[in-house]
Amino acid sequence: MEIRILQLIEGAKRARGLAVIIDVFRAFSTACYAFSRGVNRIIPVGDLELAYSLKEENIDYILMGERQGKILPGFDFGNSPTHILEADLTAKTVVHTTSAGTQGIVNAARADEIITASFVNAAAVIEYIRKKNPAVVSLVSMGNACEYEAEEDTLCAQYLKNALEGKPCLTRSEIKETLQRYAGQRFFELASQSWSPENDFYLCTDLNRFNFVLKAEKKKEGYYQLQKADT
Numbered sequence: 001m002e003i004r005i006l007q008l009i010e011g012a013k014r015a016r017g018l019a020v021i022i023d024v025f026r027a028f029s030t031a032c033y034a035f036s037r038g039v040n041r042i043i044p045v046g047d048l049e050l051a052y053s054l055k056e057e058n059i060d061y062i063l064m065g066e067r068q069g070k071i072l073p074g075f076d077f078g079n080s081p082t083h084i085l086e087a088d089l090t091a092k093t094v095v096h097t098t099s100a101g102t103q104g105i106v107n108a109a110r111a112d113e114i115i116t117a118s119f120v121n122a123a124a125v126i127e128y129i130r131k132k133n134p135a136v137v138s139l140v141s142m143g144n145a146c147e148y149e150a151e152e153d154t155l156c157a158q159y160l161k162n163a164l165e166g167k168p169c170l171t172r173s174e175i176k177e178t179l180q181r182y183a184g185q186r187f188f189e190l191a192s193q194s195w196s197p198e199n200d201f202y203l204c205t206d207l208n209r210f211n212f213v214l215k216a217e218k219k220k221e222g223y224y225q226l227q228k229a230d231t
Helices: 008-014 027-036 048-057 101-107 119-132 151-164 172-181 183-188 198-204
Strands: 002-007 018-022 041-044 062-065 093-097 113-117 136-141 214-218 224-228
Touching: 002 008, 002 151, 008 101, 008 136, 018 101, 018 119, 018 151, 027 041, 027 093, 027 101, 027 113, 027 119, 027 198, 027 214, 041 101, 048 062, 048 093, 101 113, 101 224, 113 119, 119 151, 119 198, 136 151, 151 172, 151 183, 172 183, 172 198, 183 198
Parallel strands: 002 136, 018 113, 018 136, 041 093, 062 093
Antiparallel strands: 041 224, 113 214, 214 224
């Protein structure tokens, strides 16, 4: 098994084999929390106009996402796991668009298979990859707004790689301590609490909280659909 760590949009475009699109703060942590609240499927889109269009055509769809970290006009939720923690999303379809994570899915067109990952379902992702045993695994860290590398995504990619290669991995407390020193500091700023609450940091670094993997498959309509993978 050849394991590659790639970065940003270009990394997603270069992804081959089994592509693992990583966005810890916060897209693919939030997606896991959404499924834990009963979501049936998530439609991850890169284009904001497509998100609005899907909502216009399907009034029951839930809009979730952000630009520059903040909830978008007309959206039901931002990209915050805290804000959906008590939401009843049973059997709902969510349209999810973000500055980084969902951009990775739509740009990984040359991969054989696409799944998502963050720390909250890392063990499930590792087990899934081991069972699949692909020739190539592309771990794609989506970074901050796809513009520059993000410590949390690269740390998660290295965590997955180390586990797959049988090397020592950081503990839950080490992950939190490492990220709180720098990358997670924005969650503790008073001015951002309405859209990026402190609790998001703890929810996004809750290692192995969920035991499922989210797999993206392209539908005939041209967009992707994210659902729990068969294990």
